[in-house]
Amino acid sequence: MREIFIERRDRILRIAVKEKGQLYECFIEEEEERNEPLCGEIYKGRIKNIVPAISAVFVDIGHKRDAQMNMKKGRTYKQGDEVIVEVLTEQIGNKGAKVTEEYSVAGRYAVLTVNRQGLSVSRRIKDERIINNLKNELVLPNDVAVTIRTSAEDTDVLHVNKExxxxxxxxxxxxxxxxxxxxxxxxxxxNSLLHKVLIDNINNQTSKIVVDSKDDYELIKKYIGDEDEIDVILHEDYRTMFDYYGIEREIVSLRHNTVNLKNGGQIVIDKTEALYAIDVNSSKNISHGNKFDTAKNTNMEAAYEIGKQVRLRNLSGMIIVDFIKMRDDKDKADVLNALRKAFYNDKTNTRIYPFTELDLVQISRRKKGKSIYSYIEEKCEACDGHGKRLKLSYIENLIRNEILRVEGENAINDFYIELSEHYEKSVKGDIFTFLKEIEGITKNIYLNFVPGIDSFKVEPLLFKKQVENLAKYKVNNIEFC
Structure with a gap:
């Protein structure tokens, strides 16, 4: 069964989707991004510049950077012309967002696209009887293209027409x-992210939606209407929702680039400037008698796990997979089929190419939003930005979760916090904000910056002797100069 969790804070919106109790997808939108064009948003823009040499039209959509649109054959463009466009990909670095005049508005069962015409049905609907029924019974507008989504397979045509x-x-x-x-x-x-997640993920397998905002609760109740089989729950516990349901722990684990497989093998995910590289290793997998069976067995399980990890981490662009070498072409075909099956339900446009002469598999995945790394990691100041560390804002969130959990179980007001020495400059530069973010303004916080630890440790101080021993670390005794 599918469960959706929507956690909204002052500066961040996070949405997690679970399948059969396991994290399936995670979406994050930070406050800064709300001031940037996001995928799926539609803008009224004005053509600012035309560059025929690269077949590009630059459009002012009201943001700092102009958006870029591909020139359409036969279409005449003039500076100053007004256009309505949809954001296809978000801006990256100094490059503006990519947009198109063929903008779409999606529902649960259908997508309508302007400046195109015709009817198309999801390739995942295989039943010819259902396809013919849709084509015969649908009432379509003449001036837009209509795409019927897979979810229409399980609903009455009347509902599709109404949508x-x-x-x-x-x-x-x-x-x-x-x-x-x-x-x-x-x-x-x-609120495009929330609407997109609801459209893409509410189906006959959805059993529960949990929110921590009354506004979101009312919005979702209105959206699902009379679908009584979906429970909408307002989370009101003192602990944050992601901490309460164990989602936070699963997100933190995504920072590790090594993923262990059940059969003893492992996959290692590394990011370079141009692509993501995924290496498959047999590691401790000795369950099969010969190396060829071991290679196939490890590769098959790795294929399914790669689909899961790419989706969870929202990896995009070019992804190169180095499977364990296999001699048999049939084994290679089986692994490719397993990989394609792993991406079958992926809503992002993904292409998987055959094995190359070097036995590598290339995956091309369209960019939609940022990878999970951009939300939980930042450049490390200690190594001039060459390395990565957990974002201070994310560590503050994790510390706050620990404090709230302990505080809810016991009446404790003293907490000892160990932080990696790499955060010392940032924290001491604005100690008030740090205390505010961890809910420590009204508490006694004992803060120690320690070399050699990865991120942080929180310890409640239960006894007077502990407080006395750690008195020198009390925040009001730290010199900020």
Whole structure:
């Protein structure tokens, strides 16, 4: 069964999807990103520059960096022309977002796309009877393209038609609203991440949605309507939702680049400037009599795990997989099929290429949002940015979880915190914000910066002797100069 967890804080929105009790996908949106164009948002823009040499049109959409759009054959572009565009990929570094005039509005059963026409049905719907019924019974607008999603397979055509009408009304509203807007700005896509996750993940397998915001609770109750089989729960515990349900621990584990397989093998995930490299090792897998069977067995399990890890970590661009060498072409075909099956339900456009002469497999995955690393890691100041460390803001969140958990179980007001020495400069530079973020303003915090530890340790001080021994670390005794 599928469960969805939506945790909203002042500066961050996090959504986790679990399948059969295991973390399946994780989505994060930070406050800074709300001031940037996000995938799926629709803007009224103005053409600012045209560069035929690279077939590119640059569009002002109201952000610091102009968005880039590919020139369409037969279409005439002029500086100053107004356009309505959808964000395909977010801005990276100095490059602006990529946009298209063929913008789409999605529902649970259908997607409508402007500046195109026709009907297409998800390739995952295999039943010809269902396909023919959809084609015969659907009532389609003439001026947009309609794509029927896989979820329509399990619902009545009447519901699909009703949704198509509703989406078409939204498109008409977007076009009408854009006529009266003078400056480039967003015209559709408020709360886009939450809506996208709900659209993509609510189906007949969804059993529970947990939220910690009353506004989100009301929004979701309205969205799911009369679907009584889905429980919507408002989380009101003193502990944060992700900590309470063990999701935080699963997210932290994604920082490790080595993933152990059940059969004793392992995969190692490394990021370079240009791509992600995934190495498959047999490691401790000695369950089979010969090395060829061991290689295939390890590669098969690795293929499924690679699909899971790529999705969880939201890896994109070029991904190179170095499987253990196999002689038999049939074994290679089996591993490729296992890899394709692992990505079958991936909502992001992914292509898997055959084994190369060097026995490598290339995966191309469209970029949608940032990888999990960008949310939980930052450049390490101690090595001039060459290495990575857990983000201080993320460590503050983890420390706060520990303090709230202990505080809820016992009436304790004194906490000893050990932090890696690499965070000393950042913390001492703004100690008030650090205390505020860990909910330590009204508590006695004893803070020690220790060399050789990876991140942090929190210890409640239960006895007077402990407090006395650690008195020199009390925050108000630290010199900030």
């Amino acid at each position: 198509i009408d509703s989406i078409y009304e939204k498109i008409c509203d977007i076009n009408e609203k854009s006529k009266y807007i003078l400056k480039p700005q967003r015209v559709y896509g408020e």
